[in-house]
Amino acid sequence: MIPRKKTRQVRVGSVPIGGLAPISIQSMTSTYTRDVDATVAQIRCLAEAGCDLVRVAVPEKSDTAALPGILDQSPVPIIADVHYHFERALEAVEAGVHKIRLNPGNIRDRKQVDRVIAACRERGVPIRVGVNEGSVVERADHDRRAAQKAGIQTDPRSELIRLMVQTVEDYMRIFDENNFHDVVLAAKSIDAGYVIDAYRALSERFDLPLHLGVTHAGPPETGRIRSIAALGSLLAMGIGDTIRISYAADPIHEVEDAKELLCSLGLRNRLEPELIACPTCGRIEIDLIKLVAEVRQKLATIKTPVKVAVMGCVVNGPGEAEGADVAVFAGKGRGIIYVQGKQTRTVSEAEMLDALYDETLAFSKRVESGEVVLTGRDVTITPPDPLPRKDGSIPLNVQP
Numbered sequence: 149m150i151p152r153k154k155t156r157q158v159r160v161g162s163v164p165i166g167g168l169a170p171i172s173i174q175s176m177t178s179t180y181t182r183d184v185d186a187t188v189a190q191i192r193c194l195a196e197a198g199c200d201l202v203r204v205a206v207p208e209k210s211d212t213a214a215l216p217g218i219l220d221q222s223p224v225p226i227i228a229d230v231h232y233h234f235e236r237a238l239e240a241v242e243a244g245v246h247k248i249r250l251n252p253g254n255i256r257d258r259k260q261v262d263r264v265i266a267a268c269r270e271r272g273v274p275i276r277v278g279v280n281e282g283s284v285v286e287r288a289d290h291d292r293r294a295a296q297k298a299g300i301q302t303d304p305r306s307e308l309i310r311l312m313v314q315t316v317e318d319y320m321r322i323f324d325e326n327n328f329h330d331v332v333l334a335a336k337s338i339d340a341g342y343v344i345d346a347y348r349a350l351s352e353r354f355d356l357p358l359h360l361g362v363t364h365a366g367p368p369e370t371g372r373i374r375s376i377a378a379l380g381s382l383l384a385m386g387i388g389d390t391i392r393i394s395y396a397a398d399p400i401h402e403v404e405d406a407k408e409l410l411c412s413l414g415l416r417n418r419l420e421p422e423l424i425a426c427p428t429c430g431r432i433e434i435d436l437i438k439l440v441a442e443v444r445q446k447l448a449t450i451k452t453p454v455k456v457a458v459m460g461c462v463v464n465g466p467g468e469a470e471g472a473d474v475a476v477f478a479g480k481g482r483g484i485i486y487v488q489g490k491q492t493r494t495v496s497e498a499e500m501l502d503a504l505y506d507e508t509l510a511f512s513k514r515v516e517s518g519e520v521v522l523t524g525r526d527v528t529i530t531p532p533d534p535l536p537r538k539d540g541s542i543p544l545n546v547q548p
């Protein structure tokens with residue numbers, strides 16, 4: 149991991165972005181913003197799942213008119229996503245939103261941008277300049293468009309990245325001339341590799357905070373991987389101040405994925421149990437995949453970052469589960485449970501789920517009361533003796 153680049157900090161309501169502030173998680177509502185109740189309900193769900201900032205679309209005047217009602221009830225700062233109509237930006241700022249997103253590809257008129265900047269300055273509202281791959285190619289000037297298209301055909305990667313970065317640079321000149329620096333930058337593509345290169349270029353050129361994201365990433369199965377590939381790579385290079393994972397599904401899953409990404413990279417502290425599980429192999433003797441799914445569901449009620457391991461055997465399981473606060477090692481029809489490296493009990497396969505949950509709950513209560521502490525990677529697990537089968541033979545290819 150490369151140490152994070154310290155960028156200029158901007159404040160979005162109560163949430164700082166950049167300047168080494170914790171990397172914030174963003175998402176976007178999928179409701180019509182003018183439907184205040186539905187929008188507030190979704191914002192609350194996203195916030196509950198760990199989302200720090202929520203963006204809402206404001207294509208119509210009725211959407212910006214709904215913003216005061218939403219802002220009154222939102223537990224997190226709200227960002228208005230503005231395209232084409234600069235008036236929506238002015239209305240949103242007037243309504244009290246905490247940040248505006250402008251797309252340089254569709255709000256280009258200098259006077260309009262100046263007016264939005266002036267309104268944001270007056271209210272202390274930062275602006276995200278968010279370029280998308282799909283809106284950087286010239287539309288009005290036919291000669292320029294033809295030249296850009298020809299460039300893209302010859303070398304799509306270089307030309308599109310060049311266009312995205314140049315669009316940001318050109319737009320930023322307006323902000324510089326207005327002496328307005330409360331800006332967050334983004335340059336999104338559907339291609340994870342392009343995203344990595346575009347953000348690396350932005351990070352070299354600007355000290356402004358960066359909002360990382362892959363645009364139109366597709367269905368969850370592929371969109372999630374594209375997003376994690378791009379955002380994970382950039383974060384590991386020390387680039388990125390706020391992230392949005394996006395794909396075609398309920399946005400709550402974006403937030404869960406973003407949280408897991410940041411926790412996996414050690415960029416956010418876990419607040420809930422961490423579940424580790426073996427991938428299973430030819431030594432497995434229980435239905436571990438089903439058990440893991442059930443354990444995951446049950447652990448959702450526990451709010452302590454206990455590390456729980458569900459391992460399929462006693463051969464490699466203990467070594468692979470080193471560091472787990474609570475662990476179960478399964479053999480044929482039985483499981484041995486460990487708490488912080490000590491064997492506590494052996495249970496049948498039918499009892500395994502409840503026993504593991506009970507031990508985890510009891511352990512988390514002891515952590516909360518201060519009786520024990522989480523020791524991170526320091527838990528040592530000594531392999532249990534192989535579990536005897538009913539017929540007395542030793543399972544799992546382990547010799548006594």
Ligand code: SF4
Nearest residue numbers: 426428429460461465
């Ligand atoms: S813990 Fe055991 S069953 Fe699971 S993958 Fe490792 S060796 Fe295979």
